[in-house]
Amino acid sequence: MKKSILFVDDETSVLDGLQRMLRHKRESWEMAFAGGGAQALALIKASHFDVIVSDMRMPGMDGNQLLTTVMEKSPDTIRFVLSGHADQELIYKSIGSTHQYLSKPCEAEVLINTIERAFAIRDLLKKDSLKNLVTHIRVIPSLPDLYLQVVAELKSPNASTNRVGQIISKDIGMSAKVLQLVNSAFFGLRRHVNDPAQAASLLGLDILKSLVLMVQVFSQMEKTAVTGCSLEALWSHSLLVGRCAQALAKQMHQDKKEVDDAFMAGLFHDLGKLVLMANMPEKYGQVMKLISSKYMKLSDAELHIFEGTHDEVGAYLLGLWGFGDPVVEAAAFHHLPSACVGQQSSALTMVHVANVVVSELKVAGESATVPMPLDQPYLERVGVAGALPEWRAICTTICEQGVKDGG
Ligand SMILES: [Fe+2]
Numbered sequence: 343m344k345k346s347i348l349f350v351d352d353e354t355s356v357l358d359g360l361q362r363m364l365r366h367k368r369e370s371w372e373m374a375f376a377g378g379g380a381q382a383l384a385l386i387k388a389s390h391f392d393v394i395v396s397d398m399r400m401p402g403m404d405g406n407q408l409l410t411t412v413m414e415k416s417p418d419t420i421r422f423v424l425s426g427h428a429d430q431e432l433i434y435k436s437i438g439s440t441h442q443y444l445s446k447p448c449e450a451e452v453l454i455n456t457i458e459r460a461f462a463i464r465d466l467l468k469k470d471s472l473k474n475l476v477t478h479i480r481v482i483p484s485l486p487d488l489y490l491q492v493v494a495e496l497k498s499p500n501a502s503t504n505r506v507g508q509i510i511s512k513d514i515g516m517s518a519k520v521l522q523l524v525n526s527a528f529f530g531l532r533r534h535v536n537d538p539a540q541a542a543s544l545l546g547l548d549i550l551k552s553l554v555l556m557v558q559v560f561s562q563m564e565k566t567a568v569t570g571c572s573l574e575a576l577w578s579h580s581l582l583v584g585r586c587a588q589a590l591a592k593q594m595h596q597d598k599k600e601v602d603d604a605f606m607a608g609l610f611h612d613l614g615k616l617v618l619m620a621n622m623p624e625k626y627g628q629v630m631k632l633i634s635s636k637y638m639k640l641s642d643a644e645l646h647i648f649e650g651t652h653d654e655v656g657a658y659l660l661g662l663w664g665f666g667d668p669v670v671e672a673a674a675f676h677h678l679p680s681a682c683v684g685q686q687s688s689a690l691t692m693v694h695v696a697n698v699v700v701s702e703l704k705v706a707g708e709s710a711t712v713p714m715p716l717d718q719p720y721l722e723r724v725g726v727a728g729a730l731p732e733w734r735a736i737c738t739t740i741c742e743q744g745v746k747d748g749g
């Protein structure tokens with residue numbers, strides 16, 4: 343079946359340009375072009391679109407208003423912004439309603455790759471209700487403590503980007519948002535930033551203030567109760583897996599990008615679990631019940647209740663937000679890396695090992711569940727089986743440290 347894409351821009355010349363540029367995709371893509379928000383919504387009412395690519399500054403309904411409405415009317419449509427650099431304020435406002443930003447002028451190859459990648463990621467999740475849930479997510483709520491610390495720091499007269507960065511890098515949701523923004527085409531950096539603290543310092547205090555205090559792109563987690571599992575514990579688990587994966591990458595003398603990738607992939611590997619727990623706490627409670635009463639494996643219990651697993655949900659969201667392959671892969675395959683076809687990144691290997699070791703040590707997070715075993719054939723195939731005793735020792739030290747730090 344052809345994939346359908348809707349392009350929205352108030353300038354006819356931009357729409358004409360897109361039409362010319364993408365003519366050769368007509369065989370595989372169904373494309374529609376709208377001159378404004380009202381026309382776009384009428385088209386969406388009449389037929390379903392897989393992706394919408396909208397301009398930001400438009401008379402009448404602006405891009406943010408349009409995408410927010412699309413999010414309600416057609417929740418599984420993936421939402422991209424293609425806009426000029428002058429639209430900064432509007433862009434910040436739209437960070438909740440937009441999955442990815444592209445900047446004008448946009449090369450055909452970049453536009454096509456971004457859209458094709460979104461289609462590939464869509465196929466990760468089979469269940470429509472889960473797709474709707476995930477495309478709907480604006481932010482991953484933050485732990486109240488960390489959220490309040492960031493707000494207090496930003497309001498303080500001696501606020502420091504460094505301290506803000508340190509707090510942000512302890513929080514999964516805030517890290518995801520600053521990295522998403524810094525790495526978006528809109529921000530225009532040539533290199534990829536993988537370190538949340540560095541992302542915060544690149545944004546700078548003024549932007550961070552307007553994002554956090556005015557636009558409120560971060561939100562505080564509500565006290566949702568999931569029987570048998572605590573969100574705080576899952577946070578510490580994720581942070582520890584991130585730190586362990588980072589340390590393993592350093593031990594392997596990997597370059598800075600790979601070390602940062604390993605940290606980020608570890609920090610976000612269980613993002614899907616946070617999404618499911620925060621949005622459907624009762625159902626996640628049923629998952630935990632199946633595990634404790636029927637000794638079901640975590641993935642089987644999740645499949646039973648949601649018809650999808652936290653691995654798929656997390657990978658899908660990270661992909662939608664434009665995170666790179668190492669991070670998306672680690673989320674998708676951290677429990678069974680051998681299921682990842684093609685060339686796997688080293689981040690996946692580090693996260694897989696770190697996750698198993700941290701879970702076995704029962705420090706936090708996945709301790710309520712039966713720890714998943716190491717994927718031994720995979721580790722042998724990629725040539726790291728011999729390093730395991732040393733890796734275990736490294737992770738154990740970090741976990742002991744983490745417990746002491748309260749992190
Ligand atoms: Fe997991």
Ligand SMILES: [Fe+2]
Nearest residue numbers: 611612697708
């Ligand atoms: Fe995990």
